[in-house]
Amino acid sequence: MSTLPVISAKNLDLVFQTGDGSVHALSDITLDIEKGEFVSLIGPSGCGKTTLLRVIADLEKPTSGEISVNGTTPEKARLDGAYGYVFQQAALFPWRTIAKNVALPLEIMGLPAEERTSRIKRNLDLVNLTGFEKKFPWQLSGGMQQRASIARALAVEPDMLLMDEPFGALDEIVRDHLNAELLKLWATTQKTIVFVTHSIPEAVYLSTKIVVMSPRPGRIHEIIDCDLGADRPLDIRETPEFLKIAHQVRDGLREGHSYDE
Amino acid sequence: MIAMRDFLTGRLVPVLTILVAIVVIWYGAAIGLNGPVIRDFEKRAGETSEGMAFILKTWSQPKPTMPAPHQVAAAFWKYTAGVKLTSNRSLIYHSWVTLSATLLGFALGTALGVVIAISIVHVPALDKSLLPWIITSQTVPILAVAPMIIVLLAAIGVTGLLPKALISTYLSFFPVAVGMVKGLRSPDTLHMDLMRTYSASRAQVLWKLRIPASVPFFFASIKVAIAASLIGAIVGELPTGAVAGIGSKLLAGSYYSQTIDIFAALIAGSICAILLVTLVDITGRLVERRMGAKT
Ligand SMILES: Nc1ncnc2c1ncn2[C@@H]1O[C@H](COP(=O)(O)OP(=O)(O)O)[C@@H](O)[C@H]1O
Ligand SMILES: [Mg+2]
Numbered sequence: 319m320s321t322l323p324v325i326s327a328k329n330l331d332l333v334f335q336t337g338d339g340s341v342h343a344l345s346d347i348t349l350d351i352e353k354g355e356f357v358s359l360i361g362p363s364g365c366g367k368t369t370l371l372r373v374i375a376d377l378e379k380p381t382s383g384e385i386s387v388n389g390t391t392p393e394k395a396r397l398d399g400a401y402g403y404v405f406q407q408a409a410l411f412p413w414r415t416i417a418k419n420v421a422l423p424l425e426i427m428g429l430p431a432e433e434r435t436s437r438i439k440r441n442l443d444l445v446n447l448t449g450f451e452k453k454f455p456w457q458l459s460g461g462m463q464q465r466a467s468i469a470r471a472l473a474v475e476p477d478m479l480l481m482d483e484p485f486g487a488l489d490e491i492v493r494d495h496l497n498a499e500l501l502k503l504w505a506t507t508q509k510t511i512v513f514v515t516h517s518i519p520e521a522v523y524l525s526t527k528i529v530v531m532s533p534r535p536g537r538i539h540e541i542i543d544c545d546l547g548a549d550r551p552l553d554i555r556e557t558p559e560f561l562k563i564a565h566q567v568r569d570g571l572r573e574g575h576s577y578d579e
Numbered sequence: 580m581i582a583m584r585d586f587l588t589g590r591l592v593p594v595l596t597i598l599v600a601i602v603v604i605w606y607g608a609a610i611g612l613n614g615p616v617i618r619d620f621e622k623r624a625g626e627t628s629e630g631m632a633f634i635l636k637t638w639s640q641p642k643p644t645m646p647a648p649h650q651v652a653a654a655f656w657k658y659t660a661g662v663k664l665t666s667n668r669s670l671i672y673h674s675w676v677t678l679s680a681t682l683l684g685f686a687l688g689t690a691l692g693v694v695i696a697i698s699i700v701h702v703p704a705l706d707k708s709l710l711p712w713i714i715t716s717q718t719v720p721i722l723a724v725a726p727m728i729i730v731l732l733a734a735i736g737v738t739g740l741l742p743k744a745l746i747s748t749y750l751s752f753f754p755v756a757v758g759m760v761k762g763l764r765s766p767d768t769l770h771m772d773l774m775r776t777y778s779a780s781r782a783q784v785l786w787k788l789r790i791p792a793s794v795p796f797f798f799a800s801i802k803v804a805i806a807a808s809l810i811g812a813i814v815g816e817l818p819t820g821a822v823a824g825i826g827s828k829l830l831a832g833s834y835y836s837q838t839i840d841i842f843a844a845l846i847a848g849s850i851c852a853i854l855l856v857t858l859v860d861i862t863g864r865l866v867e868r869r870m871g872a873k874t
Binding site for chain 2: 375376377396397399401402403405407409411412413414415422423425426427454455456474
């Protein structure tokens with residue numbers, strides 16, 4: 319288990335220059351993520367979770383510090399199709415049907431038609447959207463749109479998934495279902511997943527490692543290992559081990575939280 | 580039923596009200612503008628007419644300063660339904676001549692406008708260097724430029740449809756270029772970021788994101804462009820004394836003081852404009868519906 323980490327950040331800093339001053343979005347971030355890990359980023363809003371994910375995805379360039387993805391620069395990794403990204407908003411194209419939206423990255427990859435069709439079917443099925451292929455996004459609820467965007471990211475079949483609060487807009491039942499599906503997918507495919515969430519139970523249920531962040535400047539407060547094993551039925555959430563880790567995360571969040579608002 | 584009633588109260592009634600108002604004002608204007616001429620004529624002939632008889636006279640002059648609506652309607656009817664399509668007096672024939680130049684010029688102008696917009700969006704240097712020239716091009720009065728273009732082209736042997744069409748092109752590429760620059764830049768950052776995560780090429784971003792996002796802008800601008808094309812084609816028929824087209828009818832009418840014919844030709848031009856704009860509008864609606872627009 320001493321292979322190179324898939325994602326390795328060293329002393330990352332990112333300062334946004336805005337019209338009215340600068341925002342220190344990331345400060346001294348040092349983090350290694352091994353292949354096959356499920357890492358959750360948790361923390362109050364504005365602590366830089368999205369920014370960190372965007373740096374990994376080469377959507378944002380750090381001001382200073384080093385970062386490597388798959389042993390190379392984030393840009394090279396992106397060009398190699400290293401990851402699938404799920405945005406906080408569904409970001410569907412309004413002029414494409416749901417099936418066509420899932421097809422978008424597959425078209426860009428240049429996959430043949432039958433391969434596209436089977437991947438669309440499989441992944442829409444996974445997020446319970448079978449039957450909505452021909453609907454346009456505005457005909458679906460916000461939660462269904464978000465599920466379609468998850469299907470779109472999964473259809474690429476990347477080794478790494480970067481997910482920014484993907485289930486934030488969903489109701490509890492659907493969220494549980496998708497959490498279980500995601501866990502199953504992760505266990506069977508050995509994907510590396512970086513997952514931003516607001517929910518402590520969700521983070522503990524899914525992760526092998528929980529990164530607790532705190533704001534102003536956005537930094538890592540604490541990294542909590544979360545070894546509940548690969549087999550996690552939903553009712554693991556009532557076990558003492560689970561509750562202990564959840565407690566630890568809650569304490570971390572409380573310590574990191576500044577009350578200067 | 581409800582749709583019908585909405586159409587009646589929402590569209591038809593207001594439109595008809597305006598129409599009636601225009602006709603009433605028009606008849607009034609005919610009395611006011613033709614009256615003095617008739618008075619003058621009567622004074623020399625030593626007659627006078629009063630009241631209704633006078634008014635009717637102002638509405639029935641053979642070469643009035645301002646023809647009355649029914650005179651224009653009768654002339655319009657005569658030159659459309661009353662003559663053979665191939666006849667030199669047929670307004671339908673002349674409209675077709677003008678329309679063919681309009682459509683050719685519009686097609687060229689739209690293509691040019693789209694190409695310019697795509698270039699401007701992809702080459703930052705062009706944004707600064709090309710756009711001022713494009714805007715300048717439209718400040719030159721077309722009535723001054725049109726004869727030059729027609730005469731220059733005739734000198735190198737280009738005559739007929741193309742010179743007129745090129746004036747349409749000159750007028751119509753501009754709204755398309757400006758509208759499409761805006762449309763191609765309309766995708767939001769989120770969608771651009773999404774394409775970036777797929778490492779999509781610039782061509783893929785153009786075809787799969789920029790162009791579909793620009794469709795509403797496209798139809799809004801070609802609606803302006805097609806009307807401008809028609810004006811361009813008519814203006815292109817004026818300077819050289821073209822033998823056919825709505826412009827030539829306007830010119831011939833003013834040459835022989837046939838005001839009724841001028842008005843009939845103007846009506847033909849307006850109908851062409853309405854038809855073209857409506858056609859663009861319907862096409863736009865159909866395309867946008869196919870692209871999932873809420874109906
Ligand atoms: N493009 C940007 N320009 C300026 N400031 C930004 C930008 N993106 C994020 N920020 C700021 O950086 C901080 C971290 O933002 P973000 O990463 O979105 O936090 P989180 O996802 O944890 O809520 C916030 O204060 C936010 O306002
Ligand atoms: Mg965020």
